[in-house]
Amino acid sequence: MTTEPKRIVILISGRGSNMGALISATLDPAYPARIVGVISNKADATGLKAAEDFGIATQVISHKDYDDRASHDEAISAAIEQMNADFICLAGYMRLLTAAFVSRWQGKLLNIHPALLPSFKGIDTHARALSAGVRVHGATVHFVTEDMDDGPIIAQGAVPVGLKDTEATLADRVLEVEHRLYPLALRLVAEGKVTMRDGTTLYSNMNESDEKALLLPVGRSRETSDQP
Numbered sequence: 001m002t003t004e005p006k007r008i009v010i011l012i013s014g015r016g017s018n019m020g021a022l023i024s025a026t027l028d029p030a031y032p033a034r035i036v037g038v039i040s041n042k043a044d045a046t047g048l049k050a051a052e053d054f055g056i057a058t059q060v061i062s063h064k065d066y067d068d069r070a071s072h073d074e075a076i077s078a079a080i081e082q083m084n085a086d087f088i089c090l091a092g093y094m095r096l097l098t099a100a101f102v103s104r105w106q107g108k109l110l111n112i113h114p115a116l117l118p119s120f121k122g123i124d125t126h127a128r129a130l131s132a133g134v135r136v137h138g139a140t141v142h143f144v145t146e147d148m149d150d151g152p153i154i155a156q157g158a159v160p161v162g163l164k165d166t167e168a169t170l171a172d173r174v175l176e177v178e179h180r181l182y183p184l185a186l187r188l189v190a191e192g193k194v195t196m197r198d199g200t201t202l203y204s205n206m207n208e209s210d211e212k213a214l215l216l217p218v219g220r221s222r223e224t225s226d227q228p
Contacts, residue, residue, distance in 0.1 A: 003032070005026075005031070005032055005033050005034045005190070006032060006033040006034070006086040006087055006190040007033075007034060007036045007083065007084055007085050007086045007087075008022070008026070008033050008034065008035050008036060008085065008086065008087050008088070008089055008186070008190075009035075009036060009037045009038070009039060009080050009083050009085040009087075009088050009089075010022065010035060010037070010038045010039070010051075010088075010089045010090075010091050011038075011039050011040070011041075011076070011088060011089070011090050011091065011093040012038060012039075012040045012045055012047040012048075012091050012092055012093055013040060013041055013042050013045055013092055013093050013094040013095065014042070014045050014046065014047060014092050014094070015045070015046045015047050015050075015092070016038070016045065016046070016047025016048075016050060016051070016091050016092055017047075017091075017092070017175065017178075017179070018089075018091040018092060018112055018178055018179065018182050019038065019047050019050070019051065019089075019091040019092075020047075020050055020179075021178070021179035021180075021182055021183055022035060022089060022091065022182055022183055022186060023035055023050075023051070023054050023056065024183075025183035025186070025187070031183075031187065031190075032187060032190040032191050033086075033087070033186060033187070033190040035051075035054075035056050036056070036057065036083050036084070036085065037056065037057045037058070037059065037079075037080075037083045037085070038051040038056055038057070038058045038059075039058070039059045039060075039061055039076060039079060039080070040058070040059075040060055040061075041060075041061060041062055041063045041072070041076075041093070041094075041095055042060070042062065043060045043062060045060075047091075047092075048060070057083075059079055061075050061076050061079060063095065069095075069096070069098055070098050070100065072095075073097060073098045073100065073101040074100075074101075076101070077101055077104055077105070080105075085108075086108065086190075087108045087109070087110065087186070087189060087190065088105055088108060088109045088110070089110050089111075089112075089182070089186060090109070090110065090111040090112070090144065091112070091182075093111075096148060097109075097144065099146045102144055102145060102146050103146075105144075106145075106196070107143060107195060107196040107197070109143065109144040110141060110142070110143060110144065110154070110185070110186065110189065111141070111142060111143075111144050111149075111151070112139060112140070112141050112178055112181065112182050112185075113125070113139065113140045113141075113142065113149050114126065114139050114171070114174050114175070114178065115129065115137065115138070115139070115140065116136065116137065116138045116139075116140060116156055116158065117140040117142060117149055117150075117153060117156075118149075118150070119134070120132075121148060121149035121150070122148065122149065125137075126167045126170045126171045126174065127167045129161060129170065130161065130165065130166075130167060130170065134161055135160060135161050136158050136159070136160060136161065136218060137158070137159055137160075137161050137170060137174060138156055138157050138158035138159050138174060138177055138216075139156065139157050139174055139177050139178045139181055140153055140154075140155075140156045141153075141154045141155045141156075141181055141182055141185035141186075142154055143196040143201065145199065151196075152196055152199060152200055152201040153201060154185045154188070154189065154194055154201055154214075155181055155184060155185040155188070155213060155214045155215065155216075156181070156214070156215050156216070157177035157178070157180065157181040157215070157216035158177070158215070158216065158217070158218045159173045159174055159177055159218060160218050177216055180216060181216055184213040184216075185213070187213075188206075188210060188213065188214075192204075192205075193205055193206055193210060
């Protein structure tokens with residue numbers, strides 16, 4: 001029996017580079033999910049045009065048109081329900097979600113964060129990683145819970161931090177990992193191999209390839225990549 005691909009809605013606020021990675025992955029007929037809509041809280045988000053170029057329906061639901069965060073989230077939730085979404089992926093969505101929204105979509109709401117959680121929650125992760133002197137940095141895909149960047153981890157990807165790294169060079173390498181990691185994590189969720197229950201990530205029916213996707217190996221540092 002053929003299983004219908006899961007229906008995915010993506011929320012963005014800007015260029016949506018991770019959105020692009022997810023769209024590219026879903027172009028593969030064997031991928032277990034399809035992007036059915038992209039919603040932005042900003043009308044000038046450049047990711048909207050990118051989604052439209054792939055024939056994906058887009059909507060702008062501006063937070064400026066609502067009196068409070070709760071009513072804005074209610075409007076977004078209603079739009080997602082109209083699209084019959086199975087899962088929601090945050091891809092550079094720069095708004096904190098209300099507890100009611102998170103509760104409504106619990107276990108179906110994913111985010112990617114540019115750090116190895118639980119370290120460096122919030123913003124300016126690359127600068128903070130450099131300041132802390134960590135030697136390994138990276139990205140995390142996790143289920144979203146009410147507390148920011150605090151949901152159960154699904155998968156992570158790591159990069160080394162070189163002595164010559166700047167915030168910009170480190171950010172570039174982490175973004176490359178993000179673009180690989182998010183589609184892998186979404187695939188596992190869409191296939192039902194990764195679920196969230198009682199605030200914990202559960203894994204089932206995982207094969208060796210699936211397990212490898214849970215932690216992308218450490219890549220090259222800037223120093224290594226500069227070698228001939």
